């Protein structure tokens with residue numbers, strides 16, 4: 001490990017590629033001979049314009065985003081999208097939500113303020129430990145969209161097959177799986193992601209929206225800042241954007257391209273996750289909490305079945321430079337988030353430690 005850095009399994013804000021942090025460090029005081037830091041730079045300057053345009057271009061390349069989709073860099077966290085999505089997309093006033101975890105549930109509850117919002121499927125009966133069968137749901141004929149949280153950060157589940165929306169627009173909260181694997185953008189009307197999980201520092205929200213869903217005829221009460229159109233018409237520069245965060249995202253996009261793009265990163269992510277899941281499947285002490293077919297490549301929750309032992313594990317792991325392994329406060333146990341920037345050596349170190357802990361405590 002370099003510079004006394006630990007293996008950080010935080011669910012977010014989370015680990016970033018060391019290479020990116022080093023570049024940011026090198027460019028901190030004087031960005032490409034501008035004589036200043038990106039933090040100190042006008043967002044209307046030519047230099048900054050190049051930063052945000054290049055970031056968008058690289059993201060479009062990585063995800064193969066078609067020309068009829070806009071890419072927006074916004075603020076307000078994923079939470080603001082819980083409101084912006086219904087405010088902007090409800091025309092008939094009806095939407096169908098699939099509730100597979102805490103974040104989907106919050107989005108579902110927030111949307112209630114703006115229309116008739118249906119829960120068409122849920123996995124709450126088994127503590128969100130699986131993704132329900134969504135091949136033939138009771139989709140409302142007048143639904144403006146169907147909403148999913150694609151990767152459930154807290155519970156460690158992932159839609160490995162997209163729901164059958166019966167022709168309705170699909171909206172996806174991809175916060176914790178964004179850029180972890182290739183996606184077919186054309187299957188979605190809107191994708192959004194808070195970047196602090198897999199892409200960059202907190203404060204940036206990326207929205208990818210099909211142009212025909214950007215409306216002019218929003219309700220008069222809709223705040224200017226909450227209209228996608230405001231941001232789309234101004235290339236995300238209507239007001240001061242989260243400029244430094246976008247710059248870091250841009251560096252991560254470059255890093256991803258250097259790794260070989262999303263197909264290569266998916267292979268790497270699968271390799272990493274396999275090490276951990278294989279261990280869990282064979283362990284006598286630890287076990288995964290998620291149904292196998294619904295497993296996430298990014299967030300891996302597990303337990304010993306004994307709260308005291310969980311606590312001891314988290315404490316001892318920390319003393320071995322394996323940090324942030326505590327599960328979400330709503331579920332307990334442990335959770336290892338193994339995002340793009342977690343090296344395979346980190347996962348191996350975790351499994352080696354789990355093996356040792358198991359021998360000592362069984």
Ligand SMILES: *Cc1c(COP(=O)(O)O)cnc(C)c1O
Pocket residue numbers: 012076077078079080103149151152153173174175176194197
């Ligand atoms: C973290 C997370 C959120 C909440 O993000 P904020 O930026 O804190 O609003 C929402 N959805 C998912 C899938 C997340 O992982």
